[in-house]
Amino acid sequence: MLDSITQHIFSQPPTATLYHYTSLSGLLGIVNSRELRASDIRYMNDSAELRHTLDLMINQVTHRIVSGTDNPNTLNQFLEWLSHRVVGGPMLFGASFRANGNLLSQWRGYSEQDKGVSLGFNPQRIAACAERQQFQIAKCIYDSRLQTELITQVMDAVETLAASVDIDNPDLNLDQVFEGIEGDILRIAAVIKHPSFAEEEEWRLVSPVISLEQDENAVRFREGTSMLVPYYAFDLSDDTTRQIYLDHVFLGPTGNSELSMKSIELFLQQSGASPARGISYCQIPYRQRRA
Numbered sequence: 501m502l503d504s505i506t507q508h509i510f511s512q513p514p515t516a517t518l519y520h521y522t523s524l525s526g527l528l529g530i531v532n533s534r535e536l537r538a539s540d541i542r543y544m545n546d547s548a549e550l551r552h553t554l555d556l557m558i559n560q561v562t563h564r565i566v567s568g569t570d571n572p573n574t575l576n577q578f579l580e581w582l583s584h585r586v587v588g589g590p591m592l593f594g595a596s597f598r599a600n601g602n603l604l605s606q607w608r609g610y611s612e613q614d615k616g617v618s619l620g621f622n623p624q625r626i627a628a629c630a631e632r633q634q635f636q637i638a639k640c641i642y643d644s645r646l647q648t649e650l651i652t653q654v655m656d657a658v659e660t661l662a663a664s665v666d667i668d669n670p671d672l673n674l675d676q677v678f679e680g681i682e683g684d685i686l687r688i689a690a691v692i693k694h695p696s697f698a699e700e701e702e703w704r705l706v707s708p709v710i711s712l713e714q715d716e717n718a719v720r721f722r723e724g725t726s727m728l729v730p731y732y733a734f735d736l737s738d739d740t741t742r743q744i745y746l747d748h749v750f751l752g753p754t755g756n757s758e759l760s761m762k763s764i765e766l767f768l769q770q771s772g773a774s775p776a777r778g779i780s781y782c783q784i785p786y787r788q789r790r791a
Contacts, residue, residue: 502657502684505650509691510636514623514703517747519601521610527617527764531771534737534744537722538593538635538707540730541690553689554582556651564655574662574674575655581678582685591710591719592686593732597621599701602782606700607752616752617764618782620775621736622745626705629736634708638691642698654688657681683709707732746775750782757781 522530530536542550561575569575598606601618610616630637641647658681665677690706710718710732721728737744746768751761761779768774 501661502654502681502688505653505657506684506687509641509650509688510638510706512639513627514597514637514639516599516623517601517620518597518623518626518703519599519618519620519750520595520597521601521606521616521618523612524615524617527619528767530619530736531744531768531773533733534735534742535733536595536705536736537720537731538595538705538734541592541594541686541706543724543727543729544594544596549693550689552694553651553692556647556692557582557655560648560651560655569659571659571662574659577674578658578662578678581675585678585682589682589686591730592683592690593707593710593730593734594690595705595734597626597703597705599703600699601748601750602780602784603699604784607782607784614754614756616754618750618752619746620748620750620777622747622776625738625745626736629734630705632739633735635705635734636687637703637705640691640693640700640702640704642693642695644695647692650688650692654685705734707734744771744773746773748777749775749779751779752782753784 520530520536558579561579564575565572598618600606601620606618607616627637629635641650658678661681662674662677665674686709687706691704693700693702718732719730720733722731723729749764749768751757751764754760761781765774765779768779
């Protein structure tokens with residue numbers, strides 16, 4: 501069923517340094533708090549990633565109905581349910597890492613000019629933190645063929661599950677059946693990304709489903725581009741020493757690289773977070789922003 505698909509996706513642990521692009525303000529916040537803000541996945545890139553997965557499912561359902569499936573009503577009901585739950589369903593939180601810590605596209609997209617840094621975390625330490633907090637981490641899937649195969653498996657599982665319930669039960673509500681697999685669907689959707697973003701080589705850290713009824717203080721809020729963004733504070737530190745483990749740090753394009761690297765080095769040293777392989781300048785030519 502779907503849980504086995506999810507387990508397979510999240511079964512390969514990272515082995516190389518995991519980079520997180522941020523600003524100097526983000527660097528201060530992350531190191532001082534020992535936390536990473538994992539945003540509700542619905543608020544990441546304006547829900548475009550979830551929309552991509554939904555489109556893949558719509559295409560798969562259309563293909564099955566045209567091909568003569570035995571369960572057209574079930575599949576259409578599933579899509580109707582899913583279209584509403586993309587916005588109004590349970591909360592799932594994610595944080596992004598990159599396998600490449602020095603990409604021009606990422607400096608442009610995730611950090612302010614003159615103020616960008618890429619924090620390289622020890623992958624084993626991140627995996628241990630994730631396990632302790634019941635998070636999972638997986639490499640994002642960009643290959644369109646693999647995405648189609650995965651969505652095919654998901655829809656097979658949905659049809660199998662729906663067929664296993666008592667269709668003669670007048671009290672049957674398929675929406676309740678679908679809600680039982682919602683967490684797995686969201687986790688799968690969290691690691692499916694449009695092929696055009698393959699350069700990013702993203703690893704996605706994904707939370708369990710968070711219920712406000714279980715812990716009303718678990719969800720916090722930050723200011724986004726145009727709205728408040730719900731987030732969950734992911735603890736980056738060692739459980740006993742409160743140490744944060746950095747492998748390496750890149751400084752993004754800036755006109756004051758030597759001074760900036762020196763101050764970052766002093767700050768990390770003072771904070772007990774000196775990266776094992778030091779700090780490097782990105783070597784990307786600096787272009788001053790025009791007035």
